[in-house]
Amino acid sequence: MSTATERLALERAGYVTACYTLRSWLLTTDHKRIAILYMLAITGFFFIGGAAAALIRIELFSPTGVFLSNDGYNKAFTMHSVVMVWLFLIPSIPTTFGNFLIPIMIGAKDLAFPRLNLLSWYIFMLGGLFVLYALVAGGVDTGWTFYTPYSTLFSNSYVAAAALGIFITGFSSILTGLNFIVTIHKLRAPGMGWFRLRLFVWSHYATSVILVLATPVLALSLALNIAERVFGIGIFDPRLGGDPLLWQHLFWFYSHPAVYIMILPSMAVISELISAFAQNRIFGYRFVAYSSIAIASIGFLVWGHHMFVSGQSMWASITFSFLSFLVAVPSAVKVYNWTATLYKGQVMIKAPLLYAIGFIGLFVVGGITGLFLASLAIDVHVTDTYFVIAHFHYIMVGAAVSAYFGALHFWWPKMTGRMYPEGWGIASALLIFLGFTLTFFPQFVLGYLGMPRRYHLYDPQFQVLNVLSSAGALVLAAAYLIPLTYFLWSLRWGARASDNPWGADGLEWTIASPPPKHNFAQTPVITRDPYQYPLKEGT
Amino acid sequence: MAPSAAEHTATAEQFAAPEQQREAAFLGMWTFLATEIMLFGGLFFGIAVYRWLHPDAVREASQHLYKSIGGINTAVLLASSLAVALAVLSGREGDRRSAVRNLLVGAGLGLAFLGIKAYEYYLDYSEGLMPGVGPKPFPLPPDSELFINAYFFATGIHAARADRGWRAGGPCPTPGDRIAAAGSAHRDRDRRALLALRRHRLDFSFPVLYLVGG
Numbered sequence: 001m002s003t004a005t006e007r008l009a010l011e012r013a014g015y016v017t018a019c020y021t022l023r024s025w026l027l028t029t030d031h032k033r034i035a036i037l038y039m040l041a042i043t044g045f046f047f048i049g050g051a052a053a054a055l056i057r058i059e060l061f062s063p064t065g066v067f068l069s070n071d072g073y074n075k076a077f078t079m080h081s082v083v084m085v086w087l088f089l090i091p092s093i094p095t096t097f098g099n100f101l102i103p104i105m106i107g108a109k110d111l112a113f114p115r116l117n118l119l120s121w122y123i124f125m126l127g128g129l130f131v132l133y134a135l136v137a138g139g140v141d142t143g144w145t146f147y148t149p150y151s152t153l154f155s156n157s158y159v160a161a162a163a164l165g166i167f168i169t170g171f172s173s174i175l176t177g178l179n180f181i182v183t184i185h186k187l188r189a190p191g192m193g194w195f196r197l198r199l200f201v202w203s204h205y206a207t208s209v210i211l212v213l214a215t216p217v218l219a220l221s222l223a224l225n226i227a228e229r230v231f232g233i234g235i236f237d238p239r240l241g242g243d244p245l246l247w248q249h250l251f252w253f254y255s256h257p258a259v260y261i262m263i264l265p266s267m268a269v270i271s272e273l274i275s276a277f278a279q280n281r282i283f284g285y286r287f288v289a290y291s292s293i294a295i296a297s298i299g300f301l302v303w304g305h306h307m308f309v310s311g312q313s314m315w316a317s318i319t320f321s322f323l324s325f326l327v328a329v330p331s332a333v334k335v336y337n338w339t340a341t342l343y344k345g346q347v348m349i350k351a352p353l354l355y356a357i358g359f360i361g362l363f364v365v366g367g368i369t370g371l372f373l374a375s376l377a378i379d380v381h382v383t384d385t386y387f388v389i390a391h392f393h394y395i396m397v398g399a400a401v402s403a404y405f406g407a408l409h410f411w412w413p414k415m416t417g418r419m420y421p422e423g424w425g426i427a428s429a430l431l432i433f434l435g436f437t438l439t440f441f442p443q444f445v446l447g448y449l450g451m452p453r454r455y456h457l458y459d460p461q462f463q464v465l466n467v468l469s470s471a472g473a474l475v476l477a478a479a480y481l482i483p484l485t486y487f488l489w490s491l492r493w494g495a496r497a498s499d500n501p502w503g504a505d506g507l508e509w510t511i512a513s514p515p516p517k518h519n520f521a522q523t524p525v526i527t528r529d530p531y532q533y534p535l536k537e538g539t
Numbered sequence: 540m541a542p543s544a545a546e547h548t549a550t551a552e553q554f555a556a557p558e559q560q561r562e563a564a565f566l567g568m569w570t571f572l573a574t575e576i577m578l579f580g581g582l583f584f585g586i587a588v589y590r591w592l593h594p595d596a597v598r599e600a601s602q603h604l605y606k607s608i609g610g611i612n613t614a615v616l617l618a619s620s621l622a623v624a625l626a627v628l629s630g631r632e633g634d635r636r637s638a639v640r641n642l643l644v645g646a647g648l649g650l651a652f653l654g655i656k657a658y659e660y661y662l663d664y665s666e667g668l669m670p671g672v673g674p675k676p677f678p679l680p681p682d683s684e685l686f687i688n689a690y691f692f693a694t695g696i697h698a699a700r701a702d703r704g705w706r707a708g709g710p711c712p713t714p715g716d717r718i719a720a721a722g723s724a725h726r727d728r729d730r731r732a733l734l735a736l737r738r739h740r741l742d743f744s745f746p747v748l749y750l751v752g753g
């Protein structure tokens with residue numbers, strides 16, 4: 001009798017309190033715990049990458065530099081980019097919120113392959129350690145693109161260790177994508193048809209397809225790079241007649257879709273936030289769902305827009321330019337549908353919604369400047385300038401990181417059972433937006449005026465705009481530290497969260513906060529479409 | 540046939556039924572194969588580019604490869620795959636002995652493949668074709684070296700992965716093994732089918748390297 005009651009209590013206990021030992025965390029196969037493990041890891045990497053960004057911006061206060069050598073500057077921006085791209089942005093939303101929420105949103109107990117899920121975390125950590133080793137041992141100076149022949153034949157820095165680390169984390173990406181694909185296909189609860197899936201799940205499905213199909217090409221490219229650099233097996237070497245452009249084709253075949261690995265999960269989050277805080281059915285559900293698939297598919301065919309000035313044939317450039325315009329269409333579809341959802345909704349202003357609105361604005365600016373860059377003639381003028389830097393930071397920081405923070409605020413009560421302080425949440429969301437704009441808007445102007453990217457020293461005429469940008473970066477750094485502080489604070493002192501603090505529709509809001517170990521006492525049976533607002537009692 | 544009680548308990552907790560678990564394992568394995576196609580696809584793309592940029596050099600280089608050895612080895616590898624496929628079939632029919640025998644034949648042919656490959660590498664080495672090592676300098680024009688290097692890279696990875704295929708399920712499980720293991724909780728024969736799937740994947744792409752010279 002007593003053991004039965006105990007077992008029942010254990011079943012009901014949150015996934016966190018089920019067991020406290022370190023061992024129970026490091027050997028867990030619970031998707032929710034693995035999500036937390038990822039969150040801890042990528043938070044660490046975020047602040048490492050952020051510290052490198054701070055170094056860069058402080059250095060650029062003055063046209064002649066402040067304290068770094070030229071070499072040190074090259075290493076600082078490489079460290080910033082490598083850590084932010086592969087150790088933060090690529091894994092950020094899928095491995096944390098995707099891991100935590102996909103099984104719950106489809107009514108499953110876990111992912112299809114829980115042990116594989118844990119394995120991918122360990123693979124990620126191993127790869128991360130190699131990258132950190134490369135950075136601590138002496139750094140890398142190639143930039144995150146590892147262009148040959150510099151990276152393979154000339155650079156005197158720890159290229160191979162960093163490349164090996166990224167190669168290893170790639171397999172973590174592949175396994176996560178594979179796990180999501182199989183889970184979404186095979187583990188949906190009874191009655192959960194494809195068009196009853198949340199848009200969060202649709203977007204993660206599209207992301208997983210990219211993870212599975214693009215990442216192997218990155219792995220291959222890095223392996224070839226390492227073979228040429230370490231073993232002298234000439235592959236790209238121009239002395240043998242090899243073609244450095246081959247590297248660029250292989251690299252961008254992965255790295256353009258990689259942008260969608262970052263942005264599709266962000267769009268997944270935004271659809272949920274907009275619908276919940278507008279208390280409104282998402283406008284044009286099927287269009288939003290299909291647009292994720294369209295972005296993932298067309299996204300594979302645009303990589304050549306990174307090579308307009310590399311000597312690629314004019315006809316190739318025209319084709320890539322056209323396809324790059326085309327891929328903007330499904331993104332615009334999403335933006336229109338979100339706006340329409342807000343327009344007809346009962347809007348509640350809370351921190352997650354502020355992040356979502358910030359996302360839409362910054363994403364639109366980043367997207368439209370992307371179209372400038374996809375235009376052959378304009379691209380020649382702004383290639384390799386700060387215009388490009390500003391453009392992709394609008395997408396990767398303004399949009400993707402905003403979505404990550406929006407998700408953190410929205411699902412924090414579900415994941416931890418605690419509320420964050422709303423006033424601080426709103427204040428820091430506004431501060432992040434301001435800091436971001438101050439940092440990156442001046443860079444559009446700088447680039448248009450002709451300041452090249454990756455330069456340590458610059459012409460004094462650019463100083464005013466650089467000082468504005470650097471000041472913005474300091475505001476942004478402070479603004480990122482505020483949520484870190486109050487989230488930690490809330491774990492102990494935050495108000496207890498109810499099961500559904502936002503009055504949102506969705507399976508995760510029907511179970512306890514934090515969820516029990518097996519998510520659902522009984523497998524739910526789905527009888528209706530998602531996003532049914534206004535929410536009726538008891539549904 | 541109704542699943543036995545033992546099969547029920549073997550179903551992992553995230554699955555509602557053994558059938559669901561089996562389907563998940565197979566979908567996982569097919570997805571895993573798609574990643575390998577992309578990986579080698581990138582490499583073959585690179586080789587195609589060089590074939591186009593340096594047609595004569597690649598033709599000359601590919602004439603230095605041992606087409607006969609490559610041909611024999613492809614046959615050995617496909618035969619080995621066939622043996623494993625037959626083992627899966629025997630397993631389905633419940634014939635354990637012939638399943639084990641076929642698996643052993645498959646493994647033996649796999650080892651033969653590696654042996655022949657080593658011999659071929661030795662011949663290449665003696666000719667000075669191996670990048671960076673060898674008794675004499677590279678005998679061909681420099682742009683041929685690109686193709687030869689890609690050949691060593693591709694066959695090296697292929698051999699290493701084929702080797703891992705034989706050891707699949709051994710003491711150091713690979714991700715593919717884990718997916719296969721997810722199916723195995725249900726029935727042994729599924730596990731063999733999954734492992735066979737892993738083995739077949741690239742055997743057909745391998746001869747391409749020898750034939751690009753036209």
Ligand SMILES: [Cu+2]
Pocket residue numbers: 255256259302303305306
């Ligand atoms: Cu791109």
